[in-house]
Amino acid sequence: MHGKAIRATLAFALVLIVAAPIARADDADHFPLAPGTSWQYQLTVTEETGSDGGEEGGSDEGARTLTLAVRVKGEEQIEDKKCAVVEYKADGDVVQVEYYYVSGESVLCPRRVHAQSPFDFEPHQAALPMKLTAGATWDWKGKVGIFDGTSKFVVADQPEEVTVKAGTYQALKVTLTFEGGDGSKGTTERWYAPGVGIVKEKGTIETYGEKITSTGELVEFKAAGTDDGGAGDGDAGDGGAGDGGDDGAGGDDGAGGDVGDDGGDDGAGGSDDGAGGGSDGGGGGGE
Numbered sequence: 187m188h189g190k191a192i193r194a195t196l197a198f199a200l201v202l203i204v205a206a207p208i209a210r211a212d213d214a215d216h217f218p219l220a221p222g223t224s225w226q227y228q229l230t231v232t233e234e235t236g237s238d239g240g241e242e243g244g245s246d247e248g249a250r251t252l253t254l255a256v257r258v259k260g261e262e263q264i265e266d267k268k269c270a271v272v273e274y275k276a277d278g279d280v281v282q283v284e285y286y287y288v289s290g291e292s293v294l295c296p297r298r299v300h301a302q303s304p305f306d307f308e309p310h311q312a313a314l315p316m317k318l319t320a321g322a323t324w325d326w327k328g329k330v331g332i333f334d335g336t337s338k339f340v341v342a343d344q345p346e347e348v349t350v351k352a353g354t355y356q357a358l359k360v361t362l363t364f365e366g367g368d369g370s371k372g373t374t375e376r377w378y379a380p381g382v383g384i385v386k387e388k389g390t391i392e393t394y395g396e397k398i399t400s401t402g403e404l405v406e407f408k409a410a411g412t413d414d415g416g417a418g419d420g421d422a423g424d425g426g427a428g429d430g431g432d433d434g435a436g437g438d439d440g441a442g443g444d445v446g447d448d449g450g451d452d453g454a455g456g457s458d459d460g461a462g463g464g465s466d467g468g469g470g471g472g473e
Contacts, residue, residue: 216318216358216378217293219270219286222410224257225383228351229276229402235395252276254402258410264296291316298330305331318358318378320344334367348377348386350403355379357386369393382407 229252255275262271262285269285283299294310308329315322318341326337342359349355357377365371374389385404390397 215381216383217314217316218381218383218409219258219272219293220410221258221260221270222408224255224408225404226406227254227256227402228252228405229254229400231398231400234397234399253405267296269296286313288316311337314360314378318360320358330366335364337362337364346377348379350385350405352385352404352406355382355385366393381409 267287274282292312296310322341345356348357357379370393372391377386387402
């Protein structure tokens with residue numbers, strides 16, 4: 187995939203994620219990470235290149251539609267943490283892999299791999315509290331690889347009805363703003379539905395002279411154990427994405443037990459020092 191297309195995809199996939207989503211096996215689960223969970227999204231991306239991006243007067247490359255397939259492909263040890271491994275494919279190409287584990291009441295991300303290059307979060311970044319609460323806020327400040335970064339998360343005061351291709355959900359909107367030491371910055375709005383994860387997203391990222399705007403909606407969600415477990419194994423362009431989707435869903439076996447809860451105090455959800463979200467947040471965000 188072309189380098190710009192990969193960066194544009196990250197306007198949504200940036201942990202996303204997924205980008206990403208984990209939670210326990212109940213209706214409060216807004217971030218499922220059980221192996222085999224999968225999501226499929228339709229993503230529309232627009233790129234604008236300004237004069238500082240090398241093109242005089244700037245240009246608008248127009249909108250492109252991509253299929254983003256996300257799946258929890260298994261577990262792996264990162265440092266001393268047993269992590270769920272979340273893989274993102276855009277039109278069949280792997281564009282990002284993220285790692286998540288449960289600590290106390292938070293889901294944390296210690297590492298993201300983009301374009302085969304790993305970026306470690308220090309401190310580990312909290313993607314979401316285990317129980318997403320209306321009106322909650324949390325921040326993260328630290329390093330993503332060699333870059334400094336800050337993120338702020340604000341949860342809406344109440345759920346709202348959201349209709350996407352996969353159906354209609356009662357979802358809580360989480361607004362993320364971030365800045366990176368590499369000059370990247372952006373704002374993303376994500377709607378999380380209990381038991382499913384992200385069902386809709388709108389985001390804008392400015393990085394390296396480019397402005398990337400994206401919208402994404404859930405097309406299909408499959409909880410772990412609901413079919414042959416092959417979700418996401420195929421390429422998104424040849425029917426594989428239909429078998430496995432995108433950004434994760436819940437399952438009765440939840441990540442809370444499988445991914446390992448170390449009982450730590452790393453907080454998200456409502457704490458001012460609780461960490462940022464997913465693979466988002468400056469420093470490398472525009473890679």
